[in-house]
Amino acid sequence: MTEQYPNYEPSWPLQVFGQLYHDQGMKKWGGFYLSDHTAARQREAKTAAVVAARQRHAQMNLSDMMALAQLAIEKQLSVTAQSNTATYNLAGDLVLPPLIQGPITGYTTQHLRIAQTILAWADMRWLAILDEHQKSTTSPSR
Numbered sequence: 256m257t258e259q260y261p262n263y264e265p266s267w268p269l270q271v272f273g274q275l276y277h278d279q280g281m282k283k284w285g286g287f288y289l290s291d292h293t294a295a296r297q298r299e300a301k302t303a304a305v306v307a308a309r310q311r312h313a314q315m316n317l318s319d320m321m322a323l324a325q326l327a328i329e330k331q332l333s334v335t336a337q338s339n340t341a342t343y344n345l346a347g348d349l350v351l352p353p354l355i356q357g358p359i360t361g362y363t364t365q366h367l368r369i370a371q372t373i374l375a376w377a378d379m380r381w382l383a384i385l386d387e388h389q390k391s392t393t394s395p396s397r
Contacts, residue, residue, distance in 0.1 A: 309351040312337050312381035320382040324359055324367055327384050333358050336369055337381040356385065 327334045335356045342350050357370030367374050367382075 306350060309353070311341070311349075311351055314339075315379075315381050317376055320367075320376065320379060323382050323384060324362060328359050328362060331358070333385045334369060335383050335385055336367070336374060336379055338374060339378050339380040 324334065326332070333356065335354045337354055338352045340352055344350050355369050355372050355374065357372075359367065359369055360371075361368030361373070365375060367376060367379065
């Protein structure tokens with residue numbers, strides 16, 4: 256290569272790009288960092304909005320929930336259920352658990368199995384049958 260280019264210095268590109276373009280690389284890295292940070296903040300805000308939008312449904316009595324479960328099993332319909340368990344965050348706000356959705360895959364006098372989630376009847380607050388539109392627009396929990 257030195258025969259074709261007699262003034263070629265192999266270390267010259269490393270020196271030039273190391274000195275002149277170092278700041279450009281830092282700006283680019285900073286941009287990637289800022290982009291990742293912004294995306295993470297947007298995901299956190301979206302998750303917080305979903306949690307805040309959850310509403311506490313009225314407590315159903317056990318016989319009504321069992322009747323709805325029996326109907327859903329007979330007609331092979333999917334259901335959505337809300338657990339009675341709720342927690343409080345550090346700000347003192349009530350945080351409700353996500354709704355559990357899916358087909359009923361098991362049923363006893365003590366428990367109800369929705370998809371892969373097992374709930375005790377005593378821990379259930381609310382149960383409803385999903386229509387076809389709701390099944391296609393919501394994803395199953397857990």
